[in-house]
Amino acid sequence: MKNLVILGAGTAGTMMANHLSKKLSKNDWQITVVDQHKTHYYQPGFLFLPFDIYTEDQVKKDGTKFVPKSVNYIQKKIELIQPEANSVKLEGGESLGYDILIVATGSTIAPDETEGMDGPMWHKNIFDFYTYEGAKGLRDKLREFEGGKLVVHITEMPIKCPVAPLEFAFLADSYFKNKGMRDKVDITYVTPLDGAFTKPRAAKALDYLLNEKNINEVTSFNIERVDYENNKIIDYADVEVEYDLLVTVPTNMGDSVIERSGLGDDLNFIPTHKGTLQSKEYENMFVIGDATNIPTSKAGSVAHFEAEILTDNILSYIKGDELEEEFDGHANCFVETGNGKALLIDFNYEHEPVEGTFPIPGIGPLRLLKESRFNHMGKLAFRWVYWNMLLKGVPIPFVPAKMNEKGKKLETVNS
Numbered sequence: 316m317k318n319l320v321i322l323g324a325g326t327a328g329t330m331m332a333n334h335l336s337k338k339l340s341k342n343d344w345q346i347t348v349v350d351q352h353k354t355h356y357y358q359p360g361f362l363f364l365p366f367d368i369y370t371e372d373q374v375k376k377d378g379t380k381f382v383p384k385s386v387n388y389i390q391k392k393i394e395l396i397q398p399e400a401n402s403v404k405l406e407g408g409e410s411l412g413y414d415i416l417i418v419a420t421g422s423t424i425a426p427d428e429t430e431g432m433d434g435p436m437w438h439k440n441i442f443d444f445y446t447y448e449g450a451k452g453l454r455d456k457l458r459e460f461e462g463g464k465l466v467v468h469i470t471e472m473p474i475k476c477p478v479a480p481l482e483f484a485f486l487a488d489s490y491f492k493n494k495g496m497r498d499k500v501d502i503t504y505v506t507p508l509d510g511a512f513t514k515p516r517a518a519k520a521l522d523y524l525l526n527e528k529n530i531n532e533v534t535s536f537n538i539e540r541v542d543y544e545n546n547k548i549i550d551y552a553d554v555e556v557e558y559d560l561l562v563t564v565p566t567n568m569g570d571s572v573i574e575r576s577g578l579g580d581d582l583n584f585i586p587t588h589k590g591t592l593q594s595k596e597y598e599n600m601f602v603i604g605d606a607t608n609i610p611t612s613k614a615g616s617v618a619h620f621e622a623e624i625l626t627d628n629i630l631s632y633i634k635g636d637e638l639e640e641e642f643d644g645h646a647n648c649f650v651e652t653g654n655g656k657a658l659l660i661d662f663n664y665e666h667e668p669v670e671g672t673f674p675i676p677g678i679g680p681l682r683l684l685k686e687s688r689f690n691h692m693g694k695l696a697f698r699w700v701y702w703n704m705l706l707k708g709v710p711i712p713f714v715p716a717k718m719n720e721k722g723k724k725l726e727t728v729n730s
Contacts, residue, residue, distance in 0.1 A: 317344050319629075320403060320413040322393055322572075324350035326358075326706065327604030327618040328419035329381050333708030334626040336383040339633075347387040347411065349403065353378060357701055359615060361450040362479055362651070365457055366490050373698065375447065381706045393420070396576040398597045415599050415629065418578075418585060420570035422475060422605035422613060424449075428566040429470055431541035441543065441561045444483060445475060453562065457490070462499030463559030468548060469506045470538055473582075474567045475605060475613045478660070480504070481511060481521055482651040483562060488528045489653030503531040505548070505556055510534060524652055524686075567613070569606055584608035589664070590640025592625045599632075601625060611644035611664060619705055620645045649694035657690035659683050 319335065321328045332348050339346065355378030363369040382388050389411070395404040396418070403411045424445050426433035432441065442456060443449035467484045474480075484504045491497040504511070504525060511521035511532070525532050539551045541563075547555045548563075569583030578585050578596075586595040587607040594600035603625055604618040611617055624641045631638055644664030649657045659681050660668040668684055681693055704711055 316342075317414040318412060319344055319346050319415045319417070320411060321346065321348045321417045321419055322350075322396070322403065323419035323421055323570075323604075323606070324348050324352070324355065324378050324382060324388070325419060325421045325604065326615050327421070327606075327622065328417070329355070329378065329706050330618065330622040330708055331417055331419060331603060331625065332382055332386050333706070334622055335629065336385050337708065338626060338630060341385055345387060346385070347389060347413075348382055349389045349391060349393055349405065349411070350378070351390065351392040351406075353390055355381060355706075356447055357698060358445075358475070359701070360698060361444050361447065362482055362486070364447075364450040365444055365453040365483075366486050367454060367458075368486075369698075371451065374450075376702065381702075393570075393572045394575070396572060396578060398576075398578070398600055401599070413599075415632070416597075416601070417625075417629075418573075418594075418600065418602045418606050419604050420572060420606045422567045422569050422584075424565040425568045426563075426565040428568070429538055429541060431543050432470075432563065432565060434541070434543050436543040440546070440559065441541065441563060443563060443565060445479075445564060445567075456560065460500075460560060462496060464501045464503065464557055465560050465562065466503045466505055466548065466556055466558035468536075468538070468556075468561060468563040469508075470564060470566050471507055473613055474564050476648065477612055477614075478521075478648055478650045480506075480562075480564050481525075484530050485524065485528065485653040486651055487562075488530060492654075501531070502529075503533060503556060503558075505533040505536045507537050508534060521650070528653070567605075573606070580608055582608075588640070589644065590642055591628055591638040592621055592642055593628070593632075593638060601629060609642075609644070612646040612648070614646055614648055615701070615705070616648055617644075617646045619711075622708070649690055649697070651691065651694060652686050655688055655691050656686045657694050658686045659690050659693070 321331055354375050357374045360369045360374035392406040394406055401413055424443055438452045442453040444453050467480050469480050491500045536550045539549055541548050547557050549555050569579050573579040573583040585602045585606055587602040587609050589609040592601055594602055603621050605613040621642055628638045647661040649659050651657045661683055662668040681690055
């Protein structure tokens with residue numbers, strides 16, 4: 316009996332457990348998932364929690380319910396990955412051997428990386444919405460907010476879902492309009508980028524929306540510190556932005572076990588072949604989702620597309636076949652623009668977000684790079700898709716894992 320171990324039971328790890336449990340012989344392979352947390356969070360829902368669009372119960376479930384019964388689930392902290400010994404050390408001294416390792420340990424926020432960010436005002440008038448606790452605390456703060464300077468800030472890239480901070484600014488505009496107090500709130504969007512998004516074509520569309528909604532934009536802002544005593548963020552060029560309420564996206568980093576194990580870069584992301592998702596250093600180690608250092612968005616849709624291709628590559632690895640460099644960085648995401656509308660972007664390593672319709676070219680029903688209420692409905696409907704299809708490895712009709720050479724969606728669904 317051989318052992319395949321998956322570290323992490325978040326989006327990517329749970330998907331891989333479901334995909335592989337259907338493909339690997341139960342007589343030959345034991346699949347084990349290790350995660351210290353029992354609760355599984357629907358992280359895209361953290362964006363909606365502060366605005367009372369989603370409730371707490373809608374963004375969390377018992378994660379063990381989504382792991383196949385044939386898979387061995389261990390709820391323990393991962394202390395150390397020891398690739399030279401093909402072993403993982405767990406809390407309590409237990410060692411877990413493996414023949415194949417999939418690292419799906421995700422990423423987390425690190426407010427302590429910025430001076431003053433996680434000081435005495437953290438979760439008082441300085442909030443994140445990338446954690447359940449932060450989003451819930453921000454919801455309570457917004458309910459009582461009477462107006463002033465709201466600053467939505469990104470510390471540095473890469474971050475989970477690069478459009479989420481923009482979405483927060485757009486939803487805040489809508490939220491305060493609906494409360495009849497938009498004229499009392501000055502919203503400023505602060506980014507280290509030179510535009511609203513990493514891809515120029517999408518940045519142009521999103522910059523337009525910021526202007527239309529009277530949201531100030533401060534670009535190329537590389538934060539040095541948070542002056543929590545005077546309610547200011549200050550960058551290395553001594554540019555200052557004042558706030559009454561700071562909603563920040565701290566530095567995103569890979570799990571601390573990656574640092575302890577000496578496997579990551581400066582941000583604890585594992586060097587990974589961007590086409591095969593194999594570790595660059597260890598051939599029997601594969602990396603998926605936010606744990607990789609590949610140059611694509613850290614988002615659930617990316618993990619979904621990766622999972623389909625990684626499943627095939629692991630089967631190829633077991634057979635001794637050459638791995639296919641099939642993953643092209645494909646990402647798509649809905650961008651909430653407020654007032655019950657959203658737009659949809661679809662892109663990969665090489666291609667800018669394309670225009671047209673999705674998932675069926677020429678038919679849709681979703682439109683790319685265009686605001687619509689149907690896109691907003693699609694965003695809200697995705698929560699059901701996430702819990703009932705995506706996590707369970709159920710194919711999502713008409714949604715391909717990659718784009719063709721012209722930057723258009725492939726007609727086939729499964730690799």
